[in-house]
Amino acid sequence: xxxxxxxxxSKEVEFAELVLGLxxxxxxxxxxxxxxxxxxxxxETNMVLARQNIDIIRMLKVKTTGNLSTEESKMVDxxxxxxxxxxxxxxxx
Numbered sequence: 584x585x586x587x588x589x590x591x592x593s594k595e596v597e598f599a600e601l602v603l604g605l606x607x608x609x610x611x612x613x614x615x616x617x618x619x620x621x622x623x624x625x626x627e628t629n630m631v632l633a634r635q636n637i638d639i640i641r642m643l644k645v646k647t648t649g650n651l652s653t654e655e656s657k658m659v660d661x662x663x664x665x666x667x668x669x670x671x672x673x674x675x676x
Contacts (some may be wrong), residue, residue, distance in 0.1 A: 606640065608637070612629040612633035
């Protein structure tokens with residue numbers, strides 16, 4: 584058991600991995616399949632959870648202002664822009 588714990592704790596989670604994981608979850612809730620395939624607006628979408636993941640990324644952006652590298656900052660902006668476009672398109676706005 585301690586072997587498993589040491590394997591898990593030996594790898595630091597990178598900020599980009601956290602943001603991309605949240606982004607992946609948001610895309611899933613928006614009904615995005617592998618390769619960007621859009622599923623029909625059905626039970627496979629959950630706009631509330633998609634919005635929650637987007638809001639968490641937005642919060643992380645605000646809370647980490649001034650502490651991110653240029654690349655991390657650009658990545659967060661690009662992820663948020665992409666997710667918000669997809670969110671609003673699916674919502675029909």
